[in-house]
Amino acid sequence: MARLQDKVAIVTGAARGQGAAEATLFAEEGAAVVLTDVLSAEGEETAKACGGTFLHHDVSSEEAWERVVADTLAAHGRIDVLVNNAGIYHRAKLIDHTLDDFRRLLDINTIGVFLGMRAVAPSMMEREAGSIVNISSVAGLVGAPGSIGYGASKFAVTGMTKTAAFELARYGIRVNSIHPGIIDTDMIQQVASGDESRLERMTAATPFGRSADPIEIARLALYLASDESSFSSGSEFVADGGLTAI
Numbered sequence: 438m439a440r441l442q443d444k445v446a447i448v449t450g451a452a453r454g455q456g457a458a459e460a461t462l463f464a465e466e467g468a469a470v471v472l473t474d475v476l477s478a479e480g481e482e483t484a485k486a487c488g489g490t491f492l493h494h495d496v497s498s499e500e501a502w503e504r505v506v507a508d509t510l511a512a513h514g515r516i517d518v519l520v521n522n523a524g525i526y527h528r529a530k531l532i533d534h535t536l537d538d539f540r541r542l543l544d545i546n547t548i549g550v551f552l553g554m555r556a557v558a559p560s561m562m563e564r565e566a567g568s569i570v571n572i573s574s575v576a577g578l579v580g581a582p583g584s585i586g587y588g589a590s591k592f593a594v595t596g597m598t599k600t601a602a603f604e605l606a607r608y609g610i611r612v613n614s615i616h617p618g619i620i621d622t623d624m625i626q627q628v629a630s631g632d633e634s635r636l637e638r639m640t641a642a643t644p645f646g647r648s649a650d651p652i653e654i655a656r657l658a659l660y661l662a663s664d665e666s667s668f669s670s671g672s673e674f675v676a677d678g679g680l681t682a683i
């Protein structure tokens with residue numbers, strides 16, 4: 438049997454990158470997948486390719502979350518899985534970081550995850566089942582130079598995951614975080630400021646000496662979304678090629 442047979446999953450930020458890999462793998466494993474993103478054209482294309490449904494969605498908007506949950510419930514009657522994957526990066530050191538950029542990181546990376554968990558929880562509580570997977574980062578576990586705002590936004594995701602896991606455990610809902618290292622997506626180009634030699638130096642400094650393909654994170658998300666991870670909640674799942682082992 439497919440690993441997500443008959444399950445309904447929402448994946449945010451699924452137009453490209455890791456979200457697209459997760460949505461595609463989930464669909465291959467039998468899930469009905471709702472892909473959301475602010476990038477409509479790319480999102481429609483990815484959804485069409487994997488047989489899912491695309492909804493335009495800004496994760497920092499409370500109203501948009503209400504609509505995504507209502508539309509998903511109207512179409513599928515249930516929500517089994519939420520992957521809070523949408524996120525942005527901004528490179529700036531402490532002394533250079535503007536307040537506006539810091540707030541934008543929190544709005545999308547942190548408040549987006551809070552709103553998402555809060556929006557899906559009631560229907561999961563009613564059915565006493567569900568899995569929420571929050572995409573944090575290694576920058577949500579350790580210091581990352583040049584990423585003060587991003588790190589703040591991702592440490593918050595790590596913390597919220599644990600609190601939500603505690604509160605929702607009695608309703609049969611599991612909440613875990615994934616902490617990717619250097620993943621080969623558009624975002625990593627921003628982390629390296631589009632500088633290939635900087636990216637090479639970053640990856641060379643990790644034990645594996647390479648970046649990861651998005652599918653390597655999608656497989657971990659699949660495990661957490663599925664019933665195979667039935668005894669895991671409030672936990673940090675790291676996939677970083679050994680980066681934080683140093």
Ligand SMILES: NC(=O)c1ccc[n+]([C@@H]2O[C@H](COP(=O)([O-])OP(=O)(O)OC[C@H]3O[C@@H](n4cnc5c(N)ncnc54)[C@H](O)[C@@H]3O)[C@@H](O)[C@H]2O)c1
Pocket residue numbers: 449450451452453454455456473474475476494495496497521522523524525526545572573574575616617618619620621622623624625
């Ligand atoms: N690439 C990496 O090395 C890396 C490492 C650690 C963590 N992450 C995290 O992984 C997640 C996925 O990132 P990625 O690497 O696939 O990068 P990406 O930039 O390719 O994908 C991010 C997606 O989120 C969407 N998005 C941005 N703002 C949004 C909003 N307000 N509402 C809805 N969607 C929005 C983007 O349009 C994009 O499709 C992010 O949360 C990111 O912080 C990435």
